[in-house]
Amino acid sequence: MKHSPTSIIGNTLKWILLISLLALALLPLLWLLVSSLRTNLELQTDPFGWPQKFQWVNYANALAMASLPRLLLNSVFVAVVTVVLNSLVTSMGSFILAREHFKGRDVIYTILTAGVLVPVISFMVPYFSMITRSGLYNTLLALILVYTAVNIPVSIFLVTAFMKSIPKELEEAAIMDGCGFFKRFSMIILPLSRSGIVTAATFCFIYSWNEFVMAMLLTSSVESRTIQLGIKFFSSQFITDYSSMYAAVIITIIPSILGYVFLHDKIIGGLTTGGVKG
Template identity: 55%
Template sequence: MSAKTTQSIVRDKKNIKDYLTSFFKWVLIIFFAVYTLFPLLWLFITSLKTNAEYFDNPFSLPAVPQWQNYVNAFQQANLGRMISNSVIVAVTATVINVLIAAMLSYCLSRFKFKGREVIFTLFSVGVLVPLNALMVPYFSIFSKMGLVDSLGALIILYAAIGLPISTFIIRGFMASFPAEIEEAAYIDGSGFYGRFFKMILPLTKTGLVTAATFEFITCWNEFVYANLLTSSPVTKTIQIGIRYFTNQFTTDYVSMYAAIIISIAPSIIGYMLFQKQVISGLTSGAVKG
């Protein structure tokens, strides 16, 4: 067998191997895409049916799209007020969380002091603590503070429980920020707050956006503590409103599904808007620190 023939066989085997690798790669991608998107698509289609169509065949298309279900969702559960509460809580908690995490990350990455790594380790361990295990202590604390059944309790709680992951993300960017740039600003007469707010924060905005996106999604979708710390209709968030479509005898499934679509839409839109920053932040944070 000539050398040319041998090279041709090796090349053909390599091409077959590359083809099979590419084939299985796309099979996995398509599988996970369908696995992820099909429930959302089914939920949206079902929210446009009548209850009779839903019970007759859950996987059929609606004969006539029932957009009235979305109107019913707002009317039956007062979703407008609950969406407003969720926006106030999520936005305020996210701003507080990211600002405090940025300050903490700056201190942990810039200043050298005894116990710095211990503090960072303790905050990192906070990511592993199951939040449901802390329901009783949190409820007792807010009861003594007189903040139960108020949006303030949710804002403080959400801002606090998101600090570990936000600090973990932002610290990587703060640590990779060149100290020479900050020193040059100091020589030019820039004060501490000027350097932090006008230089450090703008130049590490990718990490801030990444942390803010995760924090906002967490605040928006959280149910357990929202149900625990609020009781009156004027303080409930959008996730609590989904329960209003179920009573002792009947359940308005299609309107409930419409409410679910409304509740998850901001999370999807927010991630789509900041997708590049989130992916860039996570991949950069994986090699910086």
């Protein structure tokens, strides 16, 4: 089959654009990885050069210098508990908004999802005031509650759209078989909404893992801080250990990448299903 010159040019431009976008996404990560294996002197003299010898010791230094193992455990605990709590709250709320009919339902849904449009930084003063007055300042529980609340609008939007796509006939058949309100939720809607919930949970995990501003605002000690705050320990008034800092950054982004690699099918499925049928 012969292709016209126009289609050949179009395909060529398409691939050039795609490769360029891929390079823009990957090159900074590759530079960061290579830089994490160089010495500080090499970075200062030739920032874009190749290391004369791979400095794997930078990763050992990163783990030792910034109390990274403790911060890593804190981040894992905060992210996992936040995801569980957020998924529990939003799945129940989304079930009501998607499957039940009552006066004011659309108003409640609009109010909840409108939080997506509000910048998170605008919540700094209210959250700080609430956390300090409740005695939760400098605790992991404070971060868990704040991260759960911040992610509710996005999770409600995604999970509600997915639950609306489930055929009503399944629920009607369950009602005829004697399923009550709780059984309809736990045995019918919840299992069928796994892809949507996983999608929302993944976004919630990524936010909780990478968040810096609220963690800096609501904590003040290593015992209750997360791994993102450990990056600043590599910078002092007189010197910055860039090599170990870059190694620490690589360590912090690995969980997010692995999470997406293993769950990308469910994430894409949840987004497309909710977007097309919701």
